[in-house]
Amino acid sequence: MPNLSAIPLHGESLIGDAAFREAAALYTRVFRYEPTEYSLNPNLLSALAKNGGSAVGVHDGDRLVGFAYGFAGRDRSGHEFHYSQAAVVDPDYQGRGVGRLLKTCQRKVALGWNQHRMRWTFDPLLARNAHFNFAALQAEGTGYAVDYYDRPGTDRIVVDWALDRERDPFADIRGLPSPAFGPDDRGRLFEAVEDGRRIARIPLPSSVNDADASTGALRARIRDSMQRVFDAGLVLVNCTRIDDDTAVYLAGEDMR
Template sequence: MPHPSVAADAGVGYGCRELTQHAEFRAAAALYARVFAYTESEYALNANLLTALARNGGSAVGAFTEEGALIGFAYGFAGCDADGACFHYSQAAAVDPAQQGRGVGQALKLAQRAVALRWGQRSMRWTFDPLLSRNAHFNLSSLGAVGIAYERDYYARPDTDRLVVSWDLDGADRSVRRLPPCPAHARAGRLGGEP
C-alpha cells in the first residue's frame, strides 16, 4: 500500500506526494498525455497501471498546488539489469508547461527518491534525449546523476537515442543542487524519460 510522503519546500506554492486515489492516477495520466502531446493510444498511461506500479515496488508521485491542482507527475518501477544490479527506473516526469522552471521537476525526483528508498532501492536510473541541453544540465549537474550508457534507438524506433544515467540515492543529499526559480521566458521543454 502506498504511503503518502510530502517533499515540499516552504514558500514555493506546491508540494509533492505519492498518488493514492483513482482520481489522482487519472489526472496524472491526463497530464502526461497533455505535456507530451500524445494522442496515440500506444503512448497512453492508465490509472490501473499506475496503481499497480505504486503498490509493487514502483513510484507514482505528483506535485500539487496549495489548492490541490496537479502540476507535475513522475512514475517509475523496480528494475534489474543483465548483471543483476537492482534499481528504481524512472520512466518519465512531466510538468505542466505553465509551472516549469519553478523546481517542480527536481521536487518530483526527490519524492521519487523517497519512494525508491522506502522500497529498498539504492539507485535510480532513467534516460533522456542527450540533444536536449536543459535536460542534460538538470540530470547531470543539478541532480548529480552519472551517464552509464548511450543507447541507439532506445524505444526500438528511429530517432530515440538516449543517454542512460544512474543516480546514487544514498548520496543524493550531497549531490543535488537546489535550483532557483527560472524566469518565465526561459520555461520550456519536458523532463526526460519519455518515449
C-alpha cells in the same frame, strides 16, 4: 547529496483512481500523445505503486502540475534500481523547481522500497534536461542506448543516480570551465587530460528544432561521440550552457 530545497508547492505519492486518472491526463496533454498506444493506463499506475514502483505528483493547491512514475528494475548484471520512466511538468510551471520536487518524491519512494539507485534516460539533444540531471541532481550518464524505444530517433543517454551517497565522486570536475566552441564543432568529441584525469567534451546547440534538416546529421555525430565516450570508460558529469546558442557535455574518468 545535493541540496534539494523546498519550493512553495507540495509533492507526494499519488493515491486512488481519481489521482491516477488526473496524472494520466496530464501526461498525455503535456507530451501531446494523441495515438492511444502512447497513453498511460491508470490501472498500471495503481499496480506500480503497490509493487515496488512510484507514482508521485506535485500540486499547487488542488491542481496537479507535475507527475512522475517508475518501477523496480534490474539490469543483466544483476544490479537493482528504481527506474524512472517519465516525468512531466505542466508548461505553466516549468522552471519553478517542479522537476526537482518530483525527483525528491521519487527518491523517497525508492528508498522506502530499499532501492538505493535510480535510473532513467533522456534525449541527448536536450541540453536543459542534461544540465538538470548532472548539475542539479549530481547524477551521472553511464551509457548510450541506440533506438531505445525501438524506433529511429529515440537514442537515449542512460542516467544513474546514487540516492544515499554522502560524497560526490566527481565534485572536482563537474564545474570545469569549457573552452569556446563554434557551430561547426557541435556533436564532435574533444578529448584532453586535465589534472591527470581524462576529460572529454561534446558541444551541442542549447536548443534544437527537430524539424530542422540538419538535426539528423547532428544526432548522428552525437551518437558517434557518445559511444566513443562510453567505450573509453568515461562518465558524463555535466552539461553547461556557455553562450546563448551552445551548451557542452563534460565527461570524465571515474577514479574510484
